[in-house]
Amino acid sequence: MNMNNYESTIKFWDERFGKSLSTNKRYDPQKPIPIVEIEEGLKWLIKEADSINDFGCGIGTLLFRSLFLGTKKAIGIDISPKAIELANHTSKLNKMDNKTDFKVGGIELLKKIGKNSIDAGVLFNTIDNILPEDAILVLKEMNRILKKNGKLLIKLNDAIPKNELEENDYYQLISEDFYKEKSGLYFWNLSDTKFKEIISPYFEIVKYVDFPFPQTDSKNRLYYLENKK
Numbered sequence: 001m002n003m004n005n006y007e008s009t010i011k012f013w014d015e016r017f018g019k020s021l022s023t024n025k026r027y028d029p030q031k032p033i034p035i036v037e038i039e040e041g042l043k044w045l046i047k048e049a050d051s052i053n054d055f056g057c058g059i060g061t062l063l064f065r066s067l068f069l070g071t072k073k074a075i076g077i078d079i080s081p082k083a084i085e086l087a088n089h090t091s092k093l094n095k096m097d098n099k100t101d102f103k104v105g106g107i108e109l110l111k112k113i114g115k116n117s118i119d120a121g122v123l124f125n126t127i128d129n130i131l132p133e134d135a136i137l138v139l140k141e142m143n144r145i146l147k148k149n150g151k152l153l154i155k156l157n158d159a160i161p162k163n164e165l166e167e168n169d170y171y172q173l174i175s176e177d178f179y180k181e182k183s184g185l186y187f188w189n190l191s192d193t194k195f196k197e198i199i200s201p202y203f204e205i206v207k208y209v210d211f212p213f214p215q216t217d218s219k220n221r222l223y224y225l226e227n228k229k
């Protein structure tokens, strides 16, 4: 992964999370995730899971909730230093810092994790917001670090009809179905078919749900996956 490709991604998230850092608002792990489908998905994911890895963990919300629900060890990786600063602060506030390991970085950090060493993984709005070749590498690494039959929960933005993207100058086409938004973020417009194609060497879909996502006024897609080994 070439970090130079992610300068505008880091800028976007650092600005967003930097604002949260300057307020007193922190996620309280006792509070269920407000979207019921995510809370349910997370409960499925961490049932019998002692360890969990979240790549693109943001401020660590899903990891804190998992620890509150009984997971013993949580590893969070994110490219935004402000996201990790916030996550570490929340961790200390909740006396969870002996159970968390938050690091700033990308795929190179996944590569340092031992094979078959993690029970569960999370990729929420990550693989459709990084370069497609990096997304494939992340899936490959998740397949390597997760145990046999280890579970993975993936959330994706909804796919948008191609003509809508072409007519909207907010989206700059970089390669087939892959765009850079005016915000500076990447968007891989992954159809269900394409998603199934890229995960099929590594994971099996055991359940799928979608639900309206309040922040974007479109739906989000949630895939429950099991590791193939």
Ligand SMILES: C[S@@+](CC[C@H](N)C(=O)[O-])C[C@H]1O[C@@H](n2cnc3c(N)ncnc32)[C@H](O)[C@@H]1O
Pocket: 006, 009, 010, 013, 055, 056, 057, 058, 059, 061, 077, 078, 079, 080, 083, 105, 106, 107, 123, 124, 125, 126, 129, 130, 134
């Ligand atoms: C849409 S946010 C989702 C945050 C979190 N997963 C959640 O659902 O609350 C995407 C996150 O992915 C991180 N990210 C983007 N590109 C990344 C990369 N190449 N490597 C690691 N993290 C990345 C961003 O910094 C951001 O925190």
